[in-house]
Amino acid sequence: MTLYRALVVDVAANPFTTEPSAALRADDDAGLLVRDGRVVERGPYADLRRSHPDEDTVDLRDGVLLPGFVDTHVHYPQVRAIGGLGMPLLDWLRDCALPEEARLADNAYAAVVAEEFLDGLVAAGTTTALVFGSHFADAVDTLFTAAERRGLRITAGQVVSDRILRDELLTTPEVALSEGRKLIERWHGQDRLRYAVTPRFSLSASEPLLDVCAELLDAADGLFLTSHVNENGAEVEEVRALFPERRHYLDTYAHHGLVGPRTVLAHNVHPTDHELDVLADARAWVAHCPTSNAALGSGLFPLRRHLERGVGVALGSDVGAGTGFSLVKEGLQAYFVQQLLGAEGVPLSPVHLLHLTTRAGAEALGLSDRVGDLGVGKEFDAVWLRPAPSSTLAVNLAHAKDASDLLARVFALGTPADVAGVWSAGRRLITASGT
Ligand SMILES: Nc1nc2[nH]cnc2c(=O)[nH]1
Numbered sequence: 001m002t003l004y005r006a007l008v009v010d011v012a013a014n015p016f017t018t019e020p021s022a023a024l025r026a027d028d029d030a031g032l033l034v035r036d037g038r039v040v041e042r043g044p045y046a047d048l049r050r051s052h053p054d055e056d057t058v059d060l061r062d063g064v065l066l067p068g069f070v071d072t073h074v075h076y077p078q079v080r081a082i083g084g085l086g087m088p089l090l091d092w093l094r095d096c097a098l099p100e101e102a103r104l105a106d107n108a109y110a111a112v113v114a115e116e117f118l119d120g121l122v123a124a125g126t127t128t129a130l131v132f133g134s135h136f137a138d139a140v141d142t143l144f145t146a147a148e149r150r151g152l153r154i155t156a157g158q159v160v161s162d163r164i165l166r167d168e169l170l171t172t173p174e175v176a177l178s179e180g181r182k183l184i185e186r187w188h189g190q191d192r193l194r195y196a197v198t199p200r201f202s203l204s205a206s207e208p209l210l211d212v213c214a215e216l217l218d219a220a221d222g223l224f225l226t227s228h229v230n231e232n233g234a235e236v237e238e239v240r241a242l243f244p245e246r247r248h249y250l251d252t253y254a255h256h257g258l259v260g261p262r263t264v265l266a267h268n269v270h271p272t273d274h275e276l277d278v279l280a281d282a283r284a285w286v287a288h289c290p291t292s293n294a295a296l297g298s299g300l301f302p303l304r305r306h307l308e309r310g311v312g313v314a315l316g317s318d319v320g321a322g323t324g325f326s327l328v329k330e331g332l333q334a335y336f337v338q339q340l341l342g343a344e345g346v347p348l349s350p351v352h353l354l355h356l357t358t359r360a361g362a363e364a365l366g367l368s369d370r371v372g373d374l375g376v377g378k379e380f381d382a383v384w385l386r387p388a389p390s391s392t393l394a395v396n397l398a399h400a401k402d403a404s405d406l407l408a409r410v411f412a413l414g415t416p417a418d419v420a421g422v423w424s425a426g427r428r429l430i431t432a433s434g435t
């Protein structure tokens, strides 16, 4: 066992449905006793020290210990394609993302990209992610192999499309079915890994391919479905033209049985009210990707309409349209977007931001009984932010008046450079120099 000593800040309830100050949990000079990768006791450090005098202590008091971040939408093959600014979605896909994704046909290339991708996630303090995989089955195998080696909690899958995209990325319903089955058999439920059936978006997926996605969902219990929806006006129009008999974009998935409680759809910037009701009825989730929406000019996310109609919202970095792995940055950008919406926006407090970057994602991925906060019984997935001495963040942490104010300064200033430690189920993945 190990006794961690830290300022521990996490969210113990949903601040959108309870008083935010009551949802925030902040324990100064706390002790977390961790056994077999789980928190078994939490309380004042002095008390835990007295009752466990012989346990090793890891002193993390300099800085703040948060739950590991949960990224509900991030593209493995796009880690080398970040910063493609100045283009709207469909141009950006054609000219920036898809040429890079095609390079993963070379499995040696895919293996290096997988390590760079997972390094990027962990360096940002992300310990759980729903990952948009690769079109190439071997590259998906490679990603799962690398993730298993690090003990990360990853849900991912093969991206499938059978039209419109560049030829190297296209498959057929028959091949998608056989490759998907093999990947599910090999990886779903292995260690901390799960499989997500992943049609890229219905713009590039025929009805027979969408039917195959439904068939794959029946191949095992607990499989997820992830895709994109309502991101960009031109995309929405193209989908409507391709599916004239469907009520709306979401219906192109729902019609094939792809919208349920383990469905996570990215963006939903331009939803109709009926789509929101369908999502809420299905208990599906939306991955809001703020920096991606801003970088591609996709629009300002209507969070209020989602919350009012009971649709679950979590955050995604959407690397590479998103501008990096940091969920701290995504939280800040989510705040900016709601501020810019004025009266239509939802004023987000720092507690809301910590909820969106940890607990909400855990709920979206059906993992809130295991991760998303540092309560007793949860896996010790944690990120230690310890800014460099005399850095602006260090100065601000020192002058924060309370835990909520401290969180506000973390979201305003925090970057992956401030991550001094990351634990995944108690296994330390990052150790900053000198600790
Ligand atoms: N942002 C984003 N939207 C998409 N829609 C379909 N594919 C993608 C992608 O790779 N990124």
Ligand SMILES: [Zn+2]
Pocket: 073, 075, 132, 228, 266, 318
């Ligand atoms: Zn995406």
